Amino acid sequence: MILHILNRSPGTSLVYRDTLSAMGPEDRLLLIEDGVLGALTSQVRHFQSVEGRLFALREDLASRGLEGRCDETVQVVDVDGFVTLTEEADKTVSWF
Amino acid sequence: MILHILNRSPGTSLVYRDTLSAMGPEDRLLLIEDGVLGALTSQVRHFQSVEGRLFALREDLASRGLEGRCDETVQVVDVDGFVTLTEEADKTVSWF
Amino acid sequence: MSSSLAANGDMLVILRHAPHGSSWLREGLDAALVAAAFGQRVSLLFQGDGIMALVPGQEPGALGQKGTAATLDMLAMYDIESFYADASALDRFDMAPDDLQLPSLPVDGATIAQLIASHRLVLTF
Amino acid sequence: MSSSLAANGDMLVILRHAPHGSSWLREGLDAALVAAAFGQRVSLLFQGDGIMALVPGQEPGALGQKGTAATLDMLAMYDIESFYADASALDRFDMAPDDLQLPSLPVDGATIAQLIASHRLVLTF
Amino acid sequence: MRYGLLVQGAPYSSQASHSALRFATALIARGHQLECVFFYHDGVYNASRLAAPPQDEPHLVDAWRGLNAGHGTQLQVCIAAALRRGLLDERESARHGKTGHSIEPPFELTGLGQLVDLGNQVDRLVTFAP
């Protein structure tokens, strides 16, 4: 399992398309920084293909006032959870 | 007439959508830097709504080996032409 | 979204970046504040991801970075009172115009074009 | 685009930025060259706008900036010989696989996933 | 016409500085006046007197200096953007208890008010961003 880390909003950047297409069937995707905009209920359809394997960083949602707008299909993790995800993964790939 | 200047590729960035929607009927759009990728025949459909008012910077096409791939509906100008466009415009707006 | 609502002014600052992810939003707001302090009539347009600046309930970053929510509250003190929000971005992010930190007028592309035309100087951040 | 073509290796460098617009491509290629000089088996994947690195006939920039075309010619000297090009980007930009500065194997998303899985370290630029 | 440029990209990282310098040369060649280049956001990194690029690449800091020497263009650096990024002249260095400085004339640290003035003063203000 590989952990992919995306820090770009799907409202501005198309990098999420390449990220999704490069993900294996067990891989996980963590949204951080501006990437957490993709976790909003209004945006999460972009990430349908990885439902159940989609994570978002709680601290980055909270600082943006978005914790309550995060879609319920997204697994919200804090930075400890971020570390855990890297422990469980064979490696990480950052997309920006 | 306002000169809009766009330096992002439509292959990566969605800023071109906001640029186009913010353009008045007489405004012109100049593609520079990575923005010249939008002038390629394969990409120019993104800029259909400003056909006839679409420019691309020759030097940035040339350094990327793209002069021969630029669509014929795009008006190619060198940096002197860039200055002329700013002379003719009331003001410029940069999109990035 | 009537065109008659597009104000004239000295400077239009277009804010296209979300808070916290970069310093664009903060540095754009700083430019607006200073221009207003110098007596310019300043309008702000929140466009694209920039409308995230208007989400209520923002907090400092994990290391204590200030963010921009507090700066928005200072705008009125500087007599900046013309706030516009890109209607297509509001739609895209499913944000209601009455659920914004600042009362902002939703504007469509044609009105944005008029805003750009009717301000002497336009800066994008 | 068969999956059997996805090589193993020590390092996969994913190049996602076009030449000249930023230093990402050059700095990514530098990392690949140094890794190869240190004996690593390096593969390169040109993805998204990064496939612009493979356009023939590139030139220095208007101020004499070197660009990256000359660097590509050095890769073979460093025994970097595994070049992959994102097939969807080739399609999008209407580029023919036999019209590239470097002979690169077009790969689809599933193969890219295998490339990522089969290299110990993956760096994106 | 009177021009001003707003440069927001770091040198060597994005093409913004190259584009701005190329545009500056062209507008001067066409007989216009380039009053000032204002550096903001990561553009402030253009002012570093310590930049040591490889000899076979353009030396952007020297190119900006040349614009000042040859044409009298002012090179103004936003002080708020600069300080946090480690760009200080001798005075600011002393004021912050540092030894050494990274900005020297013809680059000058100024406030954002100068950008507002510039916008009012010139006929065209063109932004080059990363």
Place this chain on the structure above:
Amino acid sequence: MRYGLLVQGAPYSSQASHSALRFATALIARGHQLECVFFYHDGVYNASRLAAPPQDEPHLVDAWRGLNAGHGTQLQVCIAAALRRGLLDERESARHGKTGHSIEPPFELTGLGQLVDLGNQVDRLVTFAP
């Protein structure tokens, strides 16, 4: 586990440095070892000893220093990326005929080979980019 971080974003311009520092603190708190932070691309700007951020904002350069002091994490800066951006230690400053320097220990200028070594040495290398 042994971790390494690759930081590619300038401080104060993007969130990359903040994210990396936050992640560093968390992984150390969980008992992991953070061997090294390698600064590349605009990440090299994190090493500037002249940074003077406002007092009510996090001082990122000091935070990196604290990571070295408290945990022994090496702070390595790519020399090729640094020199062109005006980040020089005393030795490089002298070598390039400059007076003054912008990098000092615990930050060290090293080659990209160190990044390759780091990638081989650690169990996880995580990139934070702008």
